[in-house]
Amino acid sequence: MDTLMPLDADGRPLNVLRLRSGGAHTLMVGATSTRNAVAFDPGTRVVSLYATGPCFISFGAADVVAGSADHYFPFGICCDLAIADAHGQGATHIAAVRADTDCRLYVSEKV
Known part of the structure; x- marks a missing residue:
């Protein structure tokens, strides 16, 4: 089924x-790498990102670090990304x- 809605990690x-x-x-x-100080709510499965300049991003636990080998995120677009799988486990x-x-980098949790 084709959809324009965001997909979870299992598609x-x-x-x-x-x-x-x-x-x-x-x-x-x-x-140098920086991360959000407050963890995402356990119920958050999707985040929206918007950057004012190009950057590299990485999702993970409280010790996650981003580097130039991670995912490139361009500036000037808004993008929804799934951060949890069908079981609610995620970044x-x-x-x-x-x-x-x-x-x-502006990050908005969505529910």
Whole structure:
């Protein structure tokens, strides 16, 4: 079935989501890896990302670190990404490092 809805980590469409109250994160992205200080809520399965500059991102636990070998994330687009599988297991943090110049990465949890 074709869909424009975001997919979970198992490729299943997620219903339309709303922003989680208290689930907004802003990361100041520079030359060294930084991550969100407060973990994602355990019920969060999708996050929306927007960056003001290009960066590299990585999802994981509280010790996740991003580097230039991680996923490139361009600036100026909004992208929804699944962070949990069908069993609700997933990342609690996102880390980012700049690809070019310092920037901000805005992360919104969705439920």
